[in-house]
Amino acid sequence: MDITRVAIGIVWRGGRVLVGRRSQDVPLGGAAEFPGGKCKPNEPPAATVVRECREETGLRVRVAGKRHRCKHQYDHGRLELHFFDCVIADPDGDAEPRPPFDWVDLQTVADLDFPEANAMVLSMIVGSPLDA
Template structure:
């Protein structure tokens, strides 16, 4: 029987979008690369309790704003690892805690899945997504021919930055609720859309 390991993972993200990563011990399984702070759950321990404990141990950081983000399962040869990912957007820490604990802030665009354990691949892909995704209108069976209609819509959208009439801005988190089985990143900072309107 394959062992099952449950791990609490914290994606600690600043308002500028950068995330906190550490260097994985080379002696560990898939070691030598990067990792997000976190660790395995102890028997009877909740995900949030495990994450707070691990963050204090690894970063001397105490999270004050934590939200469930996604759950990822990955099958290695010897065990199945389930990552319970939490997004941390506020915390209490001392000045310079990153340097003192061998951590660094990284722009998600600079992260490569090759530098992380395999179970992290979907997480890295999600972090690299743009904060907003344009959603076009749905064309019904009685609509005009799709090709010309589609091209016209794209042209209008490009010219007006997706203002009313061409489409609308929607956050990937909202899109995920209706289209996928796991959530995607909420935008950091202001909740206003690029065109100044309110987001869905």
């Protein structure tokens, strides 16, 4: 079975992170999610996360560092997940995301229903947040 590479942005602002909710008509529908998506062929995951954040949220971000990488098997396929810490590219510009994304504090993030592949990175960000 092929592995699908996915890049995910943990976008930080003032001690909060950007979180949305997956559409009901996709795998893992209704779950909380960070912005991100599938890598195009030959596209580096860091470039994917910048592109996907812009497409999904309307925000321009820059990668601050790689947080975590893991592989996970779901019923709908095998994924290689690349998690990146990101910040708003222009901190003085508009930082209001498009729905369904919004800024969420870390205490709330820990209580949201994320896909199981996010469990490790959730404990990492709550235990070691990016100072952005």
